[in-house]
Amino acid sequence: MTESGKPVLYSYFRSSCSWRVRIALALKGIDFEMVPVNLIKDGGQQFSKDFQALNPMKQVPTLKIDGITIHQSLAIIEYLEETRPTPRLLPQDPKKRASVRMISDLIASGIQPLQNLSILKKVGEVSKDLREETKLTWAQNAITSGFNALEQILQSTAGKYCVGDEIQGGFHTLPHHQLYQQEAAGLGGLPAVSPLPAARYTHRAEGLAPKSCPISTGAQGQKLGGLKRPGNK
C-alpha cells in the first residue's frame, strides 16, 4: 500500500492479465494507485531487480493490498471478491461458480500463456525465424483452439454474459482476447463463428474498450493512446 493506504497495481496497458484486474477494481469501485511496468522498454522493466523482488515470476499484474502482495490475476480477483464482496463477481451457486472458474481458467491457462509476449519471443528463437508471420500464426492457433472450445461451452452457460445474466470473473477476459483475435484474423473476425455470439463479443468489447485506443500489431513498443498516468516508479 502507498502512504495513502490505497492498493497499488503494477500493470502494463496492453497486458490482458492486467486488464482483467483493472476491470475487477473498476467494477468493485476500488480506488488504487497504478504503477506502469513496460514489458518492452529498457529490455522489459519486469526484469528489473526491484520488480523481480516484488514478483519473482517477473509478470504483471501484481497487486499490493492490505499489507500483502499478490500475483496471478485470478488469485488477485478471488481475493478482491472475498474481501470486497460487492458487487459479486462469482455467483452464489457452486455449479455456476464452477462454470465461471472453468471459463476463466480456459482462458487464463489454456489460451493466454500460449500467446503472450514471452512465449512468442521464445517461438521466434526456437524457430530461428524472425518473421512476424510465424509468431502471428502461432498466436492465432493458440487463440482459435481455445475460442473453438469456448464458443461451444458458452452455448450452455451463457445468458447475457458468459455465465448467466450477471457479469462474472470469466467475462473479464473475453473482450481483450476478442480484440486480439479480430486484429490477428483480420476484421472479418473469427471464421465459422455463428453471428450471434460474435456480435455479443463485439458489443461487449465496444462497450468496454476505449475506441480511442486501438491496439495494433505494429512494431514493438509502439504506444497507441495507452493510458498515461503519472508514474511513481
Next chain:
Amino acid sequence: MTESGKPVLYSYFRSSCSWRVRIALALKGIDFEMVPVNLIKDGGQQFSKDFQALNPMKQVPTLKIDGITIHQSLAIIEYLEETRPTPRLLPQDPKKRASVRMISDLIASGIQPLQNLSILKKVGEVSKDLREETKLTWAQNAITSGFNALEQILQSTAGKYCVGDEVTMADLCLVPQVANAERFKVDFTPYPTISCINKRLLALEAFQLSHPCRQPDTPTELRA
C-alpha cells in the same frame, strides 16, 4: 454420473493436471469411477468425437459430478472444496487463500501449459526439429523459470507444506509438477524448499494412491 451415482473422472495416468484432481478426490475420500483417456494412443483419444463433445478443449481432467461436467483442474478442485468441504483444501483466511491460489495458478498457468504434450508437439513442428533435445530444453526452461520464482515465494508462505502447515490446493499442484520436472531431467539443486515439501507430501497416502504409477491405465513397465 454413472448409474451408481458416483462421479466420473476422465484422466490420463501421467497427466499432471489429472493427478491434481485425483489427489483432491483421495484427500476428500470421494469415491469415483475412472475413465482413462490415452493422450497418445490412437492419435490421442482426447480427439475422439465423443470426448470432444464432453470437453471441447480436448483435455484431461474432466469430471462428471452432481449432474454437471467440469473441466480445468483448479475449477474442479474449487467445486469439490465448496461442495465437500472436509477436509479443507483452502485455508479460511483470505490472505492465505490468496497465497494458495497464487501458487496454484503459477503452476497451472505459468508452468504446466508451457511444457505439456500438446505444446511440445507444436515446438517440434515450429522448430522443424525432430530432436527430442529441442523439446527437452524447452520444457526444462519453462519449468526452471517457474521453479526459480516458486522457490522464492515459498520462503515466505511455506510451513510444513506450500502454505503453512496444512495440505492445500497449492500442494496438489506442486507434486505433479515436480514429477514432470523429474521426467524432464531438471536439476533440483536450486530448489531445496520445493524438494523438501514434495518429499513430505509424497509420504501421504492420498498422494501415493493417486500416483501415476498406480493408475488403472498405467502401462505395465511403469507400474509401481
